[in-house]
Amino acid sequence: MSEPCTPPILRQNARPIPMSTERKTLDQRAQxxxxxxxxxxxxxxxxxxxxxxxxxxxxxxxxxxxxxxxxxxxxxxxxxxxxxxxxxxxxxxxxxxxxxxxxxxxxxxxxxxxxxxxxxxxxxxxxxxxxxxxxxxxxxxxxxxxxxxxxxxxxxxxxxxxxxxxxxxxxxxxxxxxxxxxxxxxxxxxxxxxxxxxxxxxxxxxxxxxxxxxEAKKRDHRKLGKELKLFHIDEDVGQGLILWTPNGAILRQELQNFISEELRKQGYSQVFTPHIGKLALYKTSGHFPYYKDSQFAAIVENDDLAKVIHEGCGCGEVMARLGGISAKLRQQLNDRAGKEVVSEENVLPDDQLLDGFMLKPMNCPHHIKIFDSQPRSYRELPVRLAEFGTVYRWEQSGELNGLTRVRGFTQDDAHLFCTEDQVAAEVLGCLSLVKIVLNTLGMTDYRVRVGLRDPDSSKFTGNPEQWDKAEDACRAAAATLGVPFTEEPGEAAFYGPKIDFVIKDVIGREWQLGTVQVDYVLPVRFDLSYIGSDNKSHRPVMIHRAHLGSMERLCGVLIEHFAGHFPTWLAPEQVRILTISEKVDAFADEIFAQLKAAGLRVTLNQDADKIGAKIRNAQLDKVPYMLVLGEKEAAAGGVSVRHAKRGDLGVRSIAEFLAEVTAEVRERKM
RNA sequence: GCUGUUGUAGCUCAGUGGUAGAGCACGUCCUUGGUAAGGACGAGGUCGAGGGUUCAAAUCCCUCCAACAGCUCCA
Missing domain, CATH: 3.30.980.10 (Threonyl-trna Synthetase; Chain A, domain 2)
Incomplete structure (x- = not known):
């Protein structure tokens, strides 16, 4: 899911080389x-x-x-x-x-x-x-x-x-x-x-x-997700489909707010697009029917469905007619790509073709249409379109895993349209943004993988000069990050080089989160253009990027990273007020109102439990701040502060506590 | 999708063919307390779904669904 939307063609060529060819030499084995x-x-x-x-x-x-x-x-x-x-x-x-x-x-x-x-x-x-x-x-x-x-x-x-x-x-x-x-x-x-x-x-x-x-099991995001009531997966809704419960929704929303702020600073425009699109769109992009197996089935238009039912067609026939493309489109696609990318076997006569809609498996075609919705001048470039875009992919059932591998997920997706000269600067911008985000989240154990083309292979499209330039840009950008990076020839997407961020989680598993990919192919397939300073039409270059893969995977990794102890700015419940006896209820109400007015996510526990039990429950719920209120505090007008990880911090004034915590939240302290 | 394991109360689990259980959570009441569990009572189940064997099935058999581990996959 972390590959935002590599367009198709030649899937068979992109298959990993079977293990057998990577034979180790005897010398290597001896080591x-x-x-x-x-x-x-x-x-x-x-x-x-x-x-x-x-x-x-x-x-x-x-x-x-x-x-x-x-x-x-x-x-x-x-x-x-x-x-x-x-x-x-x-x-x-x-x-x-x-x-x-x-x-x-x-x-x-x-x-x-x-x-x-x-x-x-x-x-x-x-x-x-x-x-x-x-x-x-x-x-x-x-x-x-x-x-x-x-x-x-x-x-x-x-x-x-x-x-x-x-x-x-x-x-x-x-x-x-x-x-x-x-x-x-x-x-x-x-x-x-x-x-x-x-x-x-x-x-x-x-x-x-x-x-x-x-120990690792204790931090498992699926276990913590249940204990902390962050999300729910329901059999009746479907495998791999996440229901975000209120606590988890707060976590996700806070992350989204944070990322949005950073995007604004970097000159991105946020857009919204629908969850479905016409099949024809994906035929142009080349995603359908070539990736049919990993997509949800197409939705047939009602009129077409009525027609084929009238003709007595079976389901198989209907699907075949949906999957075909016209001779004209095939011709266009092959011309634009400058090579045979669509074979004849999928071509059906026009009157047999059905149209329909698809749940979008990626956001790029929609963003491309936004870019293409008006004539563009070089003065506007780069155009940076960002969306928390929800996509749906038909992952095999055995591959689903909690939040980290799902069938519907929301990418922090963006597509940049720029001139060829701007590619280097834009790639660099993407990477620095990823770095800011990861550092703020305290995720420093990551490496960067630069996927380059294998010069001997013919599977890569585009001209070598473009490739050299793009690869240099990626390599140079990766080098500025100050984290370990590897160059992996042959690992590029066929349409351009890419940079992946691979995060190591507490159990040592690696997760690919962010990815930045340079793309020369989709602009061709959609025939995108802008007017240059020479008053001539030019082809823009596209950069696909998702900083964090998806909100689902990011949250999954973060839950395990923090073992459920989120920093205050992310914690669903930031402060819990614990009363010692009913005598301080009025005082507690007053403090509660003040914290709430200050914008903190605060709850009030006035149950009949003893203070020990209330503290225990708050600890188990991993609430960062507990305020213990008894007659002592009521008399002095202060609060006793206990932190879930740092323990009893003693008494402070309410003003003091408020200033500290709101600053901690504002600055997104760890 | 493949192989294996698992599925009993909201959660964690016990229950090997004979009247469905525990702890926690939940509700009511008592208790008004000082930094990780005060007490009493109560409610809560078509034992994942469907079929079969049996006088009798949570328990044995079959099919399906889902979760978990691994494999394969991940535009």
Whole structure:
């Protein structure tokens, strides 16, 4: 969702390169750290244990990963977590046996023979059960490279290593989960079972790892979202559709106000556009029908629907007629793009085409139409159109996750239309804005990824000079940020280079939030122009940018970042007044009115609970300020201040407290 | 979408074929207190939905829905 609206064409070319081509060299493998070596050996020990229990298992890949290891395999029995205990017990035995890990260099012929007999990746020869994955892996080893295997006990595996010396080292291991995976990560290949485990050098480290996981769970935004009543997802409304409850709405609104203020300072114009648009619009932009699978189904116009029903068309037919485009549009698009971007198969005769509406999957076509709604002069540029624009995308159900991966979300989106000479300055402006926002939110653990084109590839459109200029601009802009950045050739969108902000959250997961993308293609597809100082028509350049991805994802990441303890300016409830007894009710009412008048989000707890219970509840609700009011305070006309994280701050005058807190909110202090 | 796990009160969960449970939250009452839980009583459930097995199903079986973990994906 953080890619605001990369237009389509050539999706197949944009697919990630399959894992298999990123083969590590033997030298690279030898550089494994000690802990990776240990975990790699654990994977072999786990395979050994699984073979002892289920001798038919066929193993594929078993690498160390961050925090642990896994092994992929295929066999009759389906592993469930109930089997872990059994496997772990067997692994413990193998560790006690203190098997030596022995390296053996073998010839290609030997390797193949061992795989054919089922010996490779097995405890013994397994007639009639050749090691199919190992055979495939052997074929993938380049000619001339040393083929090697490792043996521990009876288990011989095709493996470049390295390993620990003896299995006795692998004592502190725990299996963590089981899942399905695909051979070589390829959806079309065999489905395998994958068992994950983790291992450490000492028992203490292993335990600490699980404590860390527990801590992370406590900050999970889905858990906190429920506890603090920030949002709700309802089965009857639909998966991945967020209902913002009052507390969450405050959080979101405060963020939005903050971003709006910054946008105004930077010369953006805010716009509003509807949630749907005609199919024809997305056909021009090229998003439909090429991204049909990740969009909500089109909404057919009533008249058209009546007509096709009259003709007796089935749903499939209706969808096909919606998905087609006219020969004329195809011609136009191909001409504008200067190459074949729309194939003939989607062309239908005009009288068979249906029109309809789409829930917008991105905001750019709408913004483009605003730009194009009047003639533009170079004097107006850059035109910066910003919108908190809600878009809808059909994410696969297994990919949905709380607020961070949803089907309807609001981007802090903007599109800049500028001259080619202005690109560098505008990119820089976008980045500095992101930086201001992230710094204010105290999110400093982030890195920047500059996606450049792969010069050898033909998948990128546009001329090389434009590209060089845009890439230089992006690179230079990233360098001024003072945060680590990487250049990733081949990672550009096909229509222009991009800069992504990747935030690391408390659990160490990385989230792509902001993105800035230079685009030379959509201006062509929509035939945009402006009048230059030479009184001739010129093509503007577009910059797509979303600082924070989406309000949903941002809030999700922020909830975990703050563990629910928001800074006062973001806190749904900023102050809670706690009375000690009914005797001070009138005084409390008065203080409450004063704070409210000052614009603070304040509540009053006059329940019959004891003060200890009231404090406890306020702490659990993570309210930053508690004002304890009793007869002492009423007599002195002051308030006892308690801060959720700093504890009892003593008595102050109401004026003093008000001045402090309102300043804290105004300045958006952390 | 794929594999696995889970679904019982608003929340967290117990309940292995025989009359639906606990704690918290909620309501009423008593208590009027000094920095993380005062007490009593009460209300609250078609056990995710639908089908099946059984004299009998929250419990066993099937299908669907949803959540979670991982995989794949993310314009």
């Amino acid at each position: 494994m750290s000690d802990i990776e070596r240990l975990r790699h050996s654990c994977a072999h020990i786990m395979a050994t244990a699984i073979l002892r229990l289920w001798p038919d298992a066929q193993f594929a890949y078993g690498p160390p990963i961050e925090n642990g290891f896994y092994y992929d395999f295929q066999m009759q029995h389906r592993i469930t977590p109930d089997d872990f205990e059994k496997i772990e017990a067997e692994m413990k035995k193998i560790s006690k046996e203190n098997q030596k890990f022995e390296w053996k260099g073998i010839s290609r012929e030997e390797a193949k023979a061992m795989a054919e007999s089922g010996r490779l990746g097995g405890l013994s020869e397994r007639p009639g059960n050749p090691s199919i994955f190992k055979l495939d892996l052997i074929d993938k080893i380049p000619e001339g490279e040393q083929i090697s295997c490792f043996q521990n006990g009876d288990f011989i595996d095709l493996c470049a290593g390295p390993h620990v010396g003896y299995s006795g080292k692998c004592k502190h291991v725990k299996l963590t989960s089981v899942s399905a995976s695909f051979y070589m990560g390829d959806e079309t290949k065999a489905s395998l079972q994958r068992v994950y485990g983790t291992a450490f050098e000492s028992k203490e480290e292993l335990e600490a790892h699980f404590v860390r996981l527990e």
